[in-house]
Every structure is written in structure tokens, then in C-alpha cells.
Amino acid sequence: MLIKCPKCQAVYKIGDDVIKDGGLKMHCQQCDATFRAYKKDALPEDFDEEQNKKNVAKLFENATSENNTLFEDERMPAPSKIRIMPVIRYKQSINYVLILLLLFLCVAILYLARFDVVRYAPNLESIYQKFGIESVYLGQGLQFSNLSISQEDKDSVSKLKITGIINNFSKYFVDVPPVKVVLYNKNGNKILDTTHYLPIKRVMAYGRFSFEIVITNPNPEQKNVHITFANNL
Ligand SMILES: [Zn+2]
CATH class of the missing domain: 2.60.40.10 (Immunoglobulins)
Known part of the structure; x- marks a missing residue:
């Protein structure tokens, strides 16, 4: 039977008896996605390029509306999530570090230049006083x-x-x-x-x-x- 990777649409030909009723966990060699294939997901044996486009559309419909059916291995979340989440977290942590660094720099400048800050903005002296910092x-x-x-x-x-x-x-x-x-x-x-x-x-x-x-x-x-x-x- 023909099984299509729901992520990159690569088609794999596998033996008819390989997929049991519980499905088969597959690892796409092309895009690295892991997904669970079922007999009902098999492409028709006579599939061609024109038919393929329709099937792809259908498969993706299933992938979104029946995500749990396609990726039901409990220990394995949907592969697309596996691949995307770490990247997002990595970027966010960089942003947090940058924001923290900027905050630290602002605080350091406000502290080191406190005499000048109060010289130009006398009202800020009360804020320094709240932190017990002499600014005059x-x-x-x-x-x-x-x-x-x-x-x-x-x-x-x-x-x-x-x-x-x-x-x-x-x-x-x-x-x-x-x-x-x-x-x-x-x-x-x-x-x-x-x-x-x-x-x-x-x-x-x-x-x-x-x-x-x-x-x-x-x-x-x-x-x-x-x-x-x-x-x-
Ligand atoms: Zn793939």
C-alpha cells in the first residue's frame, strides 16, 4: 500500500500486512516527521499526480480535523509540534535575556549617573530615596x-x-x-x-x-x- 507523509507528502510503498489495526508509527526519511499510519490512510494503488493533489488536500484536512487519529501515540505529540516548539522557546529565551540585559543596563546607568539624573530631573530624587540611595x-x-x-x-x-x-x-x-x-x-x-x-x-x-x-x-x-x-x- 502507499502511505503519504502528512507533512511533506513523500509517498512510501510498504507491504499490505505491515500496518496492523492499531496503526504503525512511521518516521519520514525526507522531512524527519514522525506520524502514525493507518490502513484507512493508504492511498489508492492507482493513484497518479492529479489524484495525488486531491488526496494531499484530503489528507491535510484529516490532519487538522482528526489530529488525534493521525498522531495518536500518547508518548509522541504531533511531530510538527516537536519540531517547532523548541525553536520558538529558543527565540523567546533570547528575547528574555535581551530584555533582562537592557533592564540591567538601564538600572546600572540610572544608578551610576544618579547625581546627574537628579541634577536634570530633581523630581526623581524621591524615587532614589525610596530605594535608600543618595542622589545628591x-x-x-x-x-x-x-x-x-x-x-x-x-x-x-x-x-x-x-x-x-x-x-x-x-x-x-x-x-x-x-x-x-x-x-x-x-x-x-x-x-x-x-x-x-x-x-x-x-x-x-x-x-x-x-x-x-x-x-x-x-x-x-x-x-x-x-x-x-x-x-x-
Ligand atoms: Zn515527510
Whole structure:
């Protein structure tokens, strides 16, 4: 009898008694498809090319509407699926890897360039904060200028007034750290060590602001004043 591969239409001539009632699992040598052939699927012995086209159409009709009949081996899904699925999965996994890689790159760039990101999009700072990531420099690029110290005594209250300007020489927003003031006597001994939080918490890129720190009733021995940013607090 003549059996046609439902996938590539290759025709095989096999002995009439080879196919039992349960069908015969066949492996197409031409297209590698595996399918189960039944006696009822046999082509007529007198088949010719014209007849063949009709039979092919009929076979494919059967292949789609009676897929289970043609490929009923339970351990063997339809061959077309075997061949196509791994290819699709392979392509999809490549896409997932690419998407993951792109996501990773985006996250890495957003992290590494966070100071620039916040510089151009200040609103994004809150998103960084949600992840506990600092995106504004603390004290970096800040410098004092125009420092002056004056002391005034009024109504038996002595006030040491330190004024000056804090300049931001960087292109970023910078958070203003507390200012540490240390007073020394004439022997160079430390007589006061205080930390002052300024009312201005952040200075714009290349911005500046004036500040004033008042120390009430300082030790009259004070001779030198040392002023720095307390970045580590
Ligand atoms: Zn075939």
C-alpha cells in the first residue's frame, strides 16, 4: 500500500500486512516527521499526480480535523509540534535575556549617573530615596568665603558672631552639611567644639548663600576659631 507523509507528502510503498489495526508509527526519511499510519490512510494503488493533489488536500484536512487519529501515540505529540516548539522557546529565551540585559543596563546607568539624573530631573530624587540611595552630594564642592568674626557684649551677654558665604563650586545640587565650629585659646587648646545646622539645607549648582552662626557667651579665653563642614554626621 502507499502511505503519504502528512507533512511533506513523500509517498512510501510498504507491504499490505505491515500496518496492523492499531496503526504503525512511521518516521519520514525526507522531512524527519514522525506520524502514525493507518490502513484507512493508504492511498489508492492507482493513484497518479492529479489524484495525488486531491488526496494531499484530503489528507491535510484529516490532519487538522482528526489530529488525534493521525498522531495518536500518547508518548509522541504531533511531530510538527516537536519540531517547532523548541525553536520558538529558543527565540523567546533570547528575547528574555535581551530584555533582562537592557533592564540591567538601564538600572546600572540610572544608578551610576544618579547625581546627574537628579541634577536634570530633581523630581526623581524621591524615587532614589525610596530605594535608600543618595542622589545628591553632601558637602562636596562647598567652600567658605568672606568669613568674618565679631564679638559684641550687650546687657552682660557676650555674643560671638561668625558670618560668611558658602559657595557651591560643583555643577550638582549639594546638601549642606552641619558646620563645625571649634574655638581655641591662645595656647592652642580646644575650649569649645560645637556643631551648627544651617537653615539652608541645599544649594544649587554654582550657587551661594550667606550664613551666620552665633555663639552665646563664649569662653573669654577664645583666641582662634576653626570652622569646617561636618560631612561625617
Ligand atoms: Zn515527510
